[in-house]
Amino acid sequence: MTGAETTTTVLSTSEDPMSIANLFLHASIPVQAIMVLLLVISVISWAMIFQRSSVLNSASRESKKFEDRFWSGIDLGKLSTDLSQRQKPVTGLESLFQAGYREFMRLRQQSGVSPEAVMDGTHRAMRVAHSREVEKLERNLSFLATVGSVTPYIGLFGTVWGIMNSFIALGAVKQATLAMVAPGIAExxxxxxxxxxxxxxxxxxxxxxxxxxxxxxxxYENFLEEFSGVLHRKAHS
Known part of the structure; x- marks a missing residue:
């Protein structure tokens, strides 16, 4: 094949009217806008997927690590001190433990507070910490649910608009052929x-x-109940 023939082949391939690039460039403005919108949503969705995957992996890993340390027999006061002095933020089960242990020690040091009142306050503190940690893990999941339910309809709207324009253009000619309507339907x-x-x-x-x-x-729920049991025995000792 000569150089001229090769150049002709490349040009004819790149100028294929049915290629995705050409179909996008020759699409109507509303269809182009919908395609761009869907592309942007897809990129944001993938970014959130990778980010949430990293967060949940880290949460599972840190929870297992903390549980192993908690049940190793370490003194609870020392564990709380170590978490307080650490530069890394307290999250997950560590947050539940810190909230519960601090509230337990605060109420226990007050005079006239019954063990039942101590445990009630401790349990409430851990419940609040539990809700906050779960809320952090749930962040952006509603966006993924919205993307999964809405984007097919956005794409369908673009399809309906494009096909409508194709048939309108088709009605303006006397002799219609498949080649005339195919690009519009494809885009x-x-x-x-x-x-x-x-x-x-x-x-x-x-x-x-x-x-x-x-x-x-x-x-988290299991740890909350198990830790409550440990503190309950400590409160009545």
Whole structure:
């Protein structure tokens, strides 16, 4: 093949009217806007997926690490002091422990407070810490759920708009052919494909993260009850 033939082949390939790039460039303004919107949503969705995955992985890992240390027989006062002096922020089970232990020691040092009142206050403090930690883990999950439910309809709207324009243009000619309407329909269907491309990963990630979050929340609940039992025995000793 000569150089001229090669150049001609490359140009004809790059100028393929049915390529995705050309279909996007020749699409109507509303369809182009929808495609760009779906692309931006998809990028943001993937960023949140990676970020939430890292957060949940870290939460599971840190919870297991803290539980191993907690049940190793370490003195609770020393454990609380170590957490307070550490530069790293207290999160997860560490936050539940700190909230409960500090409230327990504060109420126990007050005169005239019954063991039942001490445990009630301690349990409330840990419940508040538990709610805050779960709220941190749930952050941005609602966005993924919204993306999974809304983006297919946004893409479908772009498809309907593009096909509508194609048939309007088709009605203006006397002799219609498939070649005349095919590009318009193809560019419209790209919007639906992009909507699904944004929705499917978001739905999969949301379901997976929700399941993992439930397991972590159960782990927090179990620790809260077990730690309450330890403090209950300490309060009545």
């Amino acid at each position: 419209a269907l790209i919007a639906t494909a992009m909507g699904l491309f944004a929705a499917i990963p978001a739905v999969i990630a949301y379901n997976r993260f929700t399941n993992r979050l439930q397991r972590i929340e159960t782990q």
